[in-house]
Structures are given as C-alpha cells and as structure tokens.
Amino acid sequence: MMIQCQQVSKSYYKGSTVVTPLQALDLEVPKGEFLALMGPSGSGKTTLLNLLSGIDSPTSGSLIIAGANISTLKQRELTAWRAKHVGYIFQLYHLVPVLTAFENVELPLLLSGLSKAERRERVHTALKLVGLADRHDHTPAELSGGQEQRVAIARAIVADPPLLVADEPTGDLDRDSATRILELLRELGTEQSKTIVMVTHDARAAAAADRTLHLEKGQLLENLQTT
Amino acid sequence: MLPLSYAIRNLLRSKSRLAQTVGGSALVVLLVMAAVAINQGMSRVLSASGSPNNVILLGTGSEESVQRSEVSENTTGIASASIPGIQEILGVRAVSGEIHFMNYISSDDGSRAQALIRGVSPAILHVHPEVRLTQGRFPAAGEVMVGRLAWRNLGLKQDRLKIGTSITLNDQTLRVVGRFAAPGTVMESEIWAAIGDIRVVAQRETISCVVIRLEDPEDFSEVDLFAKQRLDLELSALRESDYYGRLSEFFSPLRAMIWITVSLIALGAVFGGIHTLYAAFASRVREMGTLQAIGFGRTTLLLSLLQESTLACLTGTLLASTLAMLLLDGLTVPFSIGTFSIEINSTVALIGILSGLLLGIIGVIPPAIRCLKPALPTALRS
Numbered sequence: 001m002m003i004q005c006q007q008v009s010k011s012y013y014k015g016s017t018v019v020t021p022l023q024a025l026d027l028e029v030p031k032g033e034f035l036a037l038m039g040p041s042g043s044g045k046t047t048l049l050n051l052l053s054g055i056d057s058p059t060s061g062s063l064i065i066a067g068a069n070i071s072t073l074k075q076r077e078l079t080a081w082r083a084k085h086v087g088y089i090f091q092l093y094h095l096v097p098v099l100t101a102f103e104n105v106e107l108p109l110l111l112s113g114l115s116k117a118e119r120r121e122r123v124h125t126a127l128k129l130v131g132l133a134d135r136h137d138h139t140p141a142e143l144s145g146g147q148e149q150r151v152a153i154a155r156a157i158v159a160d161p162p163l164l165v166a167d168e169p170t171g172d173l174d175r176d177s178a179t180r181i182l183e184l185l186r187e188l189g190t191e192q193s194k195t196i197v198m199v200t201h202d203a204r205a206a207a208a209a210d211r212t213l214h215l216e217k218g219q220l221l222e223n224l225q226t227t
Numbered sequence: 228m229l230p231l232s233y234a235i236r237n238l239l240r241s242k243s244r245l246a247q248t249v250g251g252s253a254l255v256v257l258l259v260m261a262a263v264a265i266n267q268g269m270s271r272v273l274s275a276s277g278s279p280n281n282v283i284l285l286g287t288g289s290e291e292s293v294q295r296s297e298v299s300e301n302t303t304g305i306a307s308a309s310i311p312g313i314q315e316i317l318g319v320r321a322v323s324g325e326i327h328f329m330n331y332i333s334s335d336d337g338s339r340a341q342a343l344i345r346g347v348s349p350a351i352l353h354v355h356p357e358v359r360l361t362q363g364r365f366p367a368a369g370e371v372m373v374g375r376l377a378w379r380n381l382g383l384k385q386d387r388l389k390i391g392t393s394i395t396l397n398d399q400t401l402r403v404v405g406r407f408a409a410p411g412t413v414m415e416s417e418i419w420a421a422i423g424d425i426r427v428v429a430q431r432e433t434i435s436c437v438v439i440r441l442e443d444p445e446d447f448s449e450v451d452l453f454a455k456q457r458l459d460l461e462l463s464a465l466r467e468s469d470y471y472g473r474l475s476e477f478f479s480p481l482r483a484m485i486w487i488t489v490s491l492i493a494l495g496a497v498f499g500g501i502h503t504l505y506a507a508f509a510s511r512v513r514e515m516g517t518l519q520a521i522g523f524g525r526t527t528l529l530l531s532l533l534q535e536s537t538l539a540c541l542t543g544t545l546l547a548s549t550l551a552m553l554l555l556d557g558l559t560v561p562f563s564i565g566t567f568s569i570e571i572n573s574t575v576a577l578i579g580i581l582s583g584l585l586l587g588i589i590g591v592i593p594p595a596i597r598c599l600k601p602a603l604p605t606a607l608r609s
C-alpha cells in the first residue's frame with residue numbers, strides 16, 4: 001500500500017466555529033494506482049491532498065504514506081520527507097517566475113546532494129519526458145499554460161518520488177492541453193509505477209484514472225467508474 | 228541551499244525597488260562612514276597635538292581654555308630656572324611662553340575671518356620639534372608665519388596667505404614671511420606672530436601659558452610640584468596630552484549630535500526599507516509556500532531572503548565606499564581650535580561594511596518573517 005489513512009479527521013477553527021472538512025476518513029491506495037478524487041467545492045479535496053502529501057497534519061487519525069507514519073512527524077521532518085516522497089502538482093502550476101524551466105525543474109534536486117552533472121542529466125530527462133526538451137531556457141512567462149503545467153510535472157517527478165498529488169491540474173487549461181496532461185499522468189502511472197492522487201472537477205479527467213472516489217460531507221464514497 | 232542566482236534574479240525583478248534599496252543603503256553607509264571619519268579625524272588631531280613630554284602651565288581656574296588663561300610674563304623665566312628635567316637643545320632650555328588669541332584678521336583681498344593666532348618666541352620650536360618651517364623664516368616683529376592649513380580654517384582660498392602678502396590684525400599690518408607644517412596637529416591651522424606684537428594687539432600684560440618640554444614624561448611631578456609651591460604665580464600644571472584629552476571631551480556633545488542625526492536617518496531608511504519589502508514580499512507568500520512544498524525548509528528560505536537584501540545593501544555599501552573615497556577622503560574640516568582631515572581608512576571602511584550588512588539584515592527580517600509565517604496550506608492557497 002502506498003497510502004493508508006485510518007480515521008483521519010481534520011478540523012479548522014474559523015473564529016469560534018469549527019469546520020471539519022474531513023471526518024474519520026479511511027482510504028487505501030495501492031502502489032501504482034491512479035486515483036481521481038471528485039467532490040463539490042469546499043468538500044475538503046485540497047485538505048485531503050495536503051494531508052496525503054505532508055503539507056498539513058491531521059487533527060486525529062493515522063496516515064501511513066510510503067511506509068512512514070507521517071501523522072507523527074514534526075514540521076522539519078515532514079519537510080524533509082516531502083522532498084523525498086511527494087511531487088505536488090498545483091492547479092496554477094506555481095512555477096518560480098524568475099527561474100527558467102530548467103532551473104524550476106532542478107529545484108527539488110538541490111535538496112538531493114546530486115552533482116551538477118547528475119542534476120543536469122535528470123532535469124534533461126524529466127523535461128524530455130514531458131515533451132519540453134527544447135524549452136530549457138524559457139521562463140514561465142514565455143510558456144503557455146499547458147507548457148507551464150508540464151514543467152511543473154517535470155519538477156514533481158524529477159526527484160523520483162513514489163507519490164504524485166495533483167490538485168485540479170487541468171482546471172485552468174484548454175481541452176487539448178488538458179488531454180496532454182492527463183495522458184502524461186497516465187503514462188507516469190503505467191510506465192513509472194507512480195502512485196497518483198488527482199483532484200478534479202472534470203468527469204472526463206477522472207475517466208483517465210484507475211478509480212474515482214467522491215468526497216462528500218467528510219467521507220469518501222466509492223463509485224465504481226472504469227476507463 | 229537555493230542558488231545565489233535565485234537571490235540575484237529576485238533583486239532584478241523590480242529595478243525601482245533595487246535602486247531604492249541600493250541608494251538608501253548607500254546613503255546611510257556614506258553617512259556612517261562620514262560620522263566615523265569625522266570622529267576619528269577630530270580625535271586624531273587632538274591626540275596628535277598633545278605630546279606626553281610637554282607640560283602646560285596655565286592660570287589656575289582656566290585649565291579648560293588656554294585662550295582664557297592668564298599667566299604672569301615672568302613665569303617663563305622662573306619656570307626655566309627652577310624646574311628640573313627640562314629638555315635642553317643646544318644649551319637652550321625648552322620653555323615657551325605663548326599668547327593664544329582668537330581674533331578677526333583681514334587678508335590682502337579684504338576678506339575677514341576669525342583666526343587662531345599665537346604670539347610666540349623661537350623657543351616654541353624647541354617644545355614642538357614636529358614644527359617644520361617649510362618656506363621662509365620665523366617671524367620677527369611686524370611679521371607672521373602661517374600654518375599649512377590656516378587658509379582652510381579661515382575659509383580662504385588655498386593660494387592666500389602666501390609669503391610676501393600681509394594681513395591686518397586690529398589695524399596692525401603684519402607681513403607673511405614664513406610657512407610651517409606640524410603634521411596632524413591643531414598648530415597647522417594657526418598664524419604665529421612675535422609675542423610682543425600680540426601683546427600689543429591683544430592689549431594684555433600677561434601671557435596665556437608656558438609650555439615646557441621635559442626630558443622624561445615622568446618628571447611631570449616636578450612641574451606639578453613647582454606649580455603647587457609657587458602659589459604667588461597662581462599656576463596649574465597640565466600634561467599637554469591631558470589638555471587636549473579634555474578638549475576632546477568638550478567636543479563629545481557635538482559628536483553625540485552627529486551620531487544621533489546619523490542614527491535617525493538610518494532608522495528612517497530601515498523603516499522605509501522594511502515598508503517596501505513588506506509590499507514586495509507580500510506577493511511572494513505563495514512562492515515561499517511552493518518552495519516549502521518542494522522540501523525547502525523555512526530557515527533555508529529565510530537565508531535566501533537575507534542573501535537578497537544583504538546583497539543589495541552591500542552593493543549600496545560598495546557605492547558608498549567609492550563615493551567616500553572620491554568625495555571625503557583627504558578632505559580637511561575646520562573646527563573651533565584647528566583643522567582635522569577626513570581619512571577613509573580600513574576602520575572606517577570596516578564599520579561601513581558592517582553597517583551595510585546590518586541594514587540588510589535588520590531591514591529584511593520583519594518582512595521575511597511575515598512572508599514565511601503563514602501555515603503552508605494557507606500560503607499555497609494565496
């Protein structure tokens with residue numbers, strides 16, 4: 001199992017009221033699965049992704065991701081854990097505007113202790129994989145949205161983490177670009193056996209996944225949907 | 228670690244903000260360097276002016292100011308005859324009776340200025356061996372010799388007070404016959420005339436002080452004893468170095484004023500810098516969140532932001548140092564008892580660099596903390 005969530009709850013305090021987007025949630029994702037998460041806006045999809053990726057910590061429950069119980073890790077340990085185990089893909093790409101595509105993709109490797117030559121090799125491979133081998137020196141402003149997202153995917157996979165999480169990765173893209181991104185994610189699942197959890201609003205995007213779950217009222221509902 | 232190029236490119240993101248940071252820090256560093264150099268220059272001239280071998284005999288009660296001091300004229304002879312341990316040069320004892328006098332003089336072209344005038348006898352060259360006649364000769368009656376920097380203190384052009392010109396002092400016309408140097412001392416800003424002329428001009432019966440040069444600084448006690456025993460002469464003995472040390476203290480409120488002004492300007496610049504950085508960093512909260520999501524720790528990010536601002540401030544420091552070398556180094560500044568020179572030396576440069584660094588650090592920490600403070604999920608949503 002790549003992901004084992006048991007009785008995971010997350011509450012926020014908004015003034016004096018408590019919001020609990022996730023309530024005693026259980027989830028298991030086997031290694032290599034491409035899972036789509038759907039659900040209405042505000043249902044807690046981003047919150048769940050944040051927990052799975054060690055961006056946030058649960059209020060209660062246990063989270064075993066890639067063999068580690070991350071619900072007990074301290075902030076600093078979580079940061080180091082994320083660098084090795086998770087690639088995060090954002091809806092709005094979140095590329096660093098002053099860095100080139102190459103430098104953006106290189107960022108996770110700066111934490112790895114690889115030599116400059118090894119880093120260049122890996123960045124090159126990652127950019128080639130997303131079809132942007134010829135865009136090394138472009139800054140985000142010089143790329144289209146679809147290209148930016150592909151750079152972001154290259155950045156997410158360059159350090160070879162076992163888990164990829166994507167929060168509405170096609171939400172801001174036109175249909176053709178979205179299709180390319182989904183194909184790319186599928187490939188990463190099948191060819192590199194990455195475990196992928198993708199949040200989406202789009203049923204067509206969810207159709208690219210192996211399995212789709214619906215998040216509603218803090219719970220996950222199975223919905224057997226096949227490609 | 229994030230590469231330095233990340234910091235540099237972030238700096239170049241907004242040219243106007245960069246210009247503001249570099250310019251602001253350059254201004255502050257330049258002011259700090261100027262303040263340090265002024266302080267140093269003033270201290271330097273005052274400490275160089277006092278020789279440990281010299282003792283000044285002043286009138287009791289006027290230990291603060293030689294110009295206000297009155298000493299009976301025969302003190303010179305009595306001191307010379309009765310104090311042991313006085314240096315002898317070619318059989319002459321190094322004892323110099325002097326009148327220190329401040330008054331307006333007019334130079335040839337009619338310009339008037341307040342001058343530091345000393346009525347002297349050739350014996351002064353024995354108590355101040357650092358004095359060198361660079362041109363002409365020692366003044367006789369009706370003549371003066373001028374210090375190398377007197378023009379500066381008088382606010383005249385450098386080519387004034389040449390040999391052959393004359394000055395007018397209380398209707399007396401005195402011819403300039405010599406020029407002298409006494410590197411680094413207040414004497415260089417003075418005009419020296421024969422003591423007899425000055426007695427007439429100043430309309431006084433007494434002289435201001437007697438300066439004695441001792442063979443051995445330890446013999447100060449002998450001079451002190453003399454001053455205390457000869458109650459009739461109403462004398463007070465002061466080491467020359469102590470006299471100038473006290474003068475130095477007299478100027479400490481002025482120095483405090485300089486520092487307060489510089490500090491206030493620096494404070495204004497820091498607050499201005501913090502203010503612009505708050506605005507600039509507000510738009511980078513999400514970027515900081517993204518980098519944390521990738522696995523960079525907050526400390527690493529803080530260091531990178533520090534790198535950015537210290538880099539900008541050090542560029543300002545470099546600019547300030549260049550300006551200081553070009554505009555301030557070697558400048559002579561007149562003050563009430565002489566002229567000091569501004570030297571941009573390694574101490575001044577070091578303090579400048581440290582203040583530049585400090586500016587960079589103090590200015591960036593509050594905005595950086597605010598930028599890195601939001602919880603990671605919140606930062607990513609912004």
Ligand SMILES: Nc1ncnc2c1ncn2[C@@H]1O[C@H](COP(=O)(O)OP(=O)(O)O)[C@@H](O)[C@H]1O
Nearest residue numbers: 012019021040041042043044045046047048605
């Ligand atoms: N940091 C937070 N503080 C308070 N409430 C939050 C915070 N993050 C999310 N929430 C709340 O939790 C709920 C789920 O949010 P989110 O996970 O972003 O939903 P989704 O991604 O499905 O749209 C929402 O009601 C949201 O307002």
Ligand SMILES: [Mg+2]
Nearest residue numbers: 045046047167
């Ligand atoms: Mg969301």
